[in-house]
Amino acid sequence: MSGNPYDSSHGFVIPPMPPGPPPGPPLAAPDGLRALAVALLNLSGLGLGYALIRRWVAAAVCWAVTIVWLFVVLPADADGVSSTTLGLFIAFLVLAAVHGAVAGLRRPLVWPGRTPVALVLGVALLAVPAGGAVLYDDARDEAVERMLLDRLAEADRLVTAASKEGWSGAESDYREALTVYRDLSTDHGGSRAAQRVPERMKTYYTTVGAAYEDGDYCHAIEPLKYLRDVPDRMPDEDLGSLVTWPDDRLATSLYECGSGKLKGGEADWTTPFGQLLSTFPESEQAAKVEPAVGSAVESASKGLRGDEPCTAMENLRALSGRISELSDNSSTTEDALTKQASRAEGRADSGAYACGVQQYEDGDFADAQTTMNQFVAANKNHKNSDRARKIAIAAEVAQTVPAAGKRLPTTASGGSITVTVKNDSPDDIRVLYTGPVTGSLTLKGCGDCTAYPFSSTIAPYFEPCSDSGKNYPQKTISLPPGTTYFVHKPLDSLSSPASDTAKLEPGYIYTECAYTTESLGTGL
Secondary structure (H helix, E strand, O other): OOOOOEEOOOOEEOOOOOOOOOOOOOOOOOOHHHHHHHHHHHHOOOOHHHHHOOOHHHHHHHHHHHHHHHHHHOOOOOOOOOHHHHHHHHHHHHHHHHHHHHHHOOOOOOOOOOHHHHHHHHHHHOHHHHHHHHHHHHHHHHHHHHHHHHHHHHHHHHHHHHOOOOHHHHHHHHHHHHHHHHHHHHHOOOOHHHHHHHHHHHHHHHHHOHHHHOOOHHHHHHHHHHHHHHHHOOOHHHHHHHHHHHHHHHHHHHHHHHHHHHHOOOHHHHHHHHHHHHHOOOOOOHHHHHHHHHHHHHHHHHHHHOOOHHHHHHHHHHHHHHHHHHHHOOOOOHHHHHHHHHHHHHHHHHHHHHHHHHHHHOOOHHHHHHHHHHHHHHOOOOOOHHHHHHHHHHHHHHHHOHHHHOOOOOOOOOOOEEEEEEEEOOOOEEEEEEOOOOEEEEEOOOOOOOOOOHHHHHOOOOOOOOOOOOOOOEEEEEEOOEEEEEEEEEOOOOOOOEEEEEEEOOOOOEEEEEEEOOOEEEEO
């Protein structure tokens, strides 16, 4: 029987069908303003457009994307959001707006009842992403400020660490810190960190130039020279009066360092003085250089009257050379320094006499001869020039006969004993003698003379200068009694000198004869 749940022909019951899902909201007439309102509400990123037309899955997707977005971009950092990430989020909002507009075209709003109100709400909620962008930019700017302040603090730490080291070890840190200060000032001029740079530069200058304040002038030179170049790297407004801060300090350091080295006898005193005269030629410190040099010449000259006249002489000669070198590099004090160099050289020449005497008395006869000859050449009219010649001769004799150098020769001349000096050799010779009287003479070579065989010079009756048929070149000198040391030297030969020691007594006439064998010989 139709409609009966029990079918007697088959013997079972047909169960009733379950109820279907509730019917969705009825479609409304197409409404462009409603579609626009849904689109604007979705543009806020809050998914409200979908919620008001009861598209919950789409709304949940919006909420999830927005939460992920906030997780990615917050908290704001100095680098901000990448353009790719921002572009993807904007594209999603545009897609949600377009999709929401399509969905809301025929779906009625759950709330508010009127489309214009929803439209106004959508426009108002656009302030959410706009305000968020503004707040994010502010947060990002603050993050940038914090990052720049961190860089400033790191530069400060570099300066502090560098202050504990010497210049050679600290220079790289100082340069790195300066680079940070410069970048902050030039690349981030409006930042809080950049506004603090001028104050940091004051600390920077005093730290780099600390050696000057400590009175360590030589070690202050290089840091101060470095600071003079800082204005080439930093804006003037960050430095102010610091631009000229190192100048006077550097000039003072150059003078004090050079002066200290000069007084201490160090050879490189000309380096700081030279830099001072070339860098600050009109400065008060440069005007002190010439007097300081003059004082050094005077101080070195005092040593000529002391126990080490040779050392004093060498110091004066070295000082003269360095003063000349310094004067060549200076235009403002060239004449004054040249005079000081000449003064030092003159004092050294004058002091050569005292040095030669010391060398002679110490047995340094070769040096004494050289020194005295130099003294005579430089001081022909000096009161000691005559005796210096005598000392030079005696020193030359003493190099062959050391006993001749036991006493310093005097300027005495002449005597009561006649000595004739003859040359029985073919060579021109120079005869030097010292004893109670010191002197020298030269004799031409004997044209008729030849060298004697060595065997003949050891015969019992060997008598050179005794051939009456020969015309021996000769000179006669007068000497006082006592021991006189003779040395004969060929003028144009490398032969070794010959020597003779004569003990002169009154009442005799002596002949000193020079002859040639295998080597130059002498005899009385």
